[in-house]
Amino acid sequence: MLRDWQRGCVTSAIDHFNYHKHFFCLATPGAGKTVMAATVGKMLLEAGKIDYIVCLSPSRTICESVRATFKKLLGRPFSGRIGSVGVSLTYQSLLGGNHSVLADLVNSRVFVVLDEIHHCSGSEFVQGNAWGIELLRQISSLATFTLSLSGTPWRTDGDPITFASYDGSGLGLSYQWKYGLSDAVTDKVCRLPKVIALDAVKITKHAYGPPKSYSSIAEFLKDNDNSYLVLLSNESLTFEVLKRGVERLTKLRKISPTAGGLVVAASYSHARFIKQMLEDYFSQKVVLVSYKDDDSIRQIEEFRQGTDQWIVSIAMVSEGVDIPRLQVCCHLSATKTELYFRQVLGRIIRVTKDQTDECFFYTLAEENLISYAKRLEQEVSGSYIKENLTEEKVVANPVEGMPGKSKEPHDISVYLEDGSEFKTNGSSSADEDLVGLPSALVSSALSIDGIRERVIRVLMNSQPAL
Structure with missing residues (x-):
């Protein structure tokens, strides 16, 4: 019908x-x-x-x-x-x-x-x-x-x-x-998205000379010596994003036992690290799909029909892939274009009969990603429906509950696979080949002293003014 x-x-x-x-x-x-x-x-x-x-x-x-x-x-x-x-x-x-x-x-x-x-x-x-x-x-x-x-x-x-x-x-x-999405939400064709961006209360960089502190992710990235890939490679920040995603999905599965989550990673090695963290720290059942695997389409279909909690991908489940039970996304990709942001969001907004009418999108508070989330409120005609941030809280210890981790602020070794943000060029076998697997490992150390949540509730249209 x-x-x-x-x-x-x-x-x-x-x-x-x-x-x-x-x-x-x-x-x-x-x-x-x-x-x-x-x-x-x-x-x-x-x-x-x-x-x-x-x-x-x-x-x-x-x-x-x-x-x-x-x-x-x-x-x-x-x-x-x-x-x-x-x-x-x-x-x-x-x-x-x-x-x-x-x-x-x-x-x-x-x-x-x-x-x-x-x-x-x-x-x-x-x-x-x-x-x-x-x-x-x-x-x-x-x-x-x-x-x-x-x-x-x-x-x-x-x-x-x-x-x-x-x-x-x-x-x-x-x-x-x-x-548009505002029409779809009103018609209950799509879920109402909630974007949760995690920011650091304090970032201290210990590598290359005297320690240097930053009060937010935005301030950290304004320093030309720093990159977003460093943050994506940070174990503490990754843990915090995944922890919130797992907690949300656990609550949703009490209502709908088949609800699932998607993690979008920056590279194949990054995806493997995320899969291991979800399995070892959170005892989750995880499927990793990649164009490196010949049976990836079968794996996606099995996940679509199954009950495992998480599917991890680089770009293979970011556009056009229909897995209606997905309701939570952890966006940990190095790609920060608005087109990619909206396509990834589109994986979790499809309404199903036995699930709630909200979906949850977790990411880091990088300025471009925040601007895309706010622009979701913009109607095609140019009008806006805006809401203030509904929640802002500080979590004193970002690593509390992580097995084997101290409850005190501490240095974290970051192994950065040195690479650059990719731009699609028309290849159909996208995924990690577009990301361009990095060739060198660069070690630096960061201390993350706290996490701030910014929650953006969205009721909007999916396209910017044209």
Whole structure:
């Protein structure tokens, strides 16, 4: 059964295709865009307006999820083989030249679904990325109709999104349907997010000369000699973020025993460290998924259907992956773009029948991340719904309860895998390969004297003003 917004969007798309070729749906992560797209495809098939459906998405994980949804809703094979009604491919698969499946569709009427289209850039006037170039070359002439989907419709490089239309200034995105997070929360389609940012009362740096103290994470990062990766590598700060996530998830599982949590790590080695901490200190059942593992898609599916508490990933469960039982996220990634922040948040906001209508997002109080959380309140039209911080408290000892740790403030050795923040470039096998595994270990020492919580309750739309 379709939700009201899906039903409205389907009707709008079918009407739009009577006169136009391209339809852009902007809907918050977790709203159910894939089901809506499959319904449009089903109606076009039944009306005799198309012969075949091609779905394109940015990763193998999303690709498989889309394939399963279309197969289930259409009630027909969706494998790309003889007798199937469609195929689900990655954008990356287009880079090898003319795809064999697409080559056979030259004389067919084809409905093309472009999932997470913001990954593709370029137009007839602007040179785009590799994925966008191939879309324009192979898909533009092939498609009878295209349906572009995105919950985060902007790019950090500022390039135009492929097949998207913009206003006269070139800055405002034109779309045919919009369904924001404020709408989704009101309709009880998505949960109300609560972002909890942990700040340090005092950070003392002991390496490289006399000790140097900072009163917050923001002050620490204003020093050009310091990096966010140092904080992510700090055992005490990691412990504090995970402790709060575990405590929250434990409470939620008393209501819904299958509620799960997601940790987004900075690298594969970082993910392994987090997995060990969750298992050794908190006695949690944890699954680590990575593109390094050939059976990662199976692991994700088993976690989706299972009851383990946590899934740890680098970028593999950050976008487009549907695990509805996720309700808590610990964001410990080195990637601090707004697009990535919102996509990760989208993994925990999907409403389920047996879970509460709130979700919880834990991170460090880095200024960019805080600004993104506050900007969630911004409506697309430019209006704001703001709330003051509802809670601010100081935890005197950040390591209390950690096995084997002193209850006094102390130095903590930090082993930093020296690397830089990554920028996506169109690779479908994202994950740790995009992060770029560091090559050297740098040792420094920090003392963390206390933790301050900043809780931001959010009731907002998922997109900034366009």
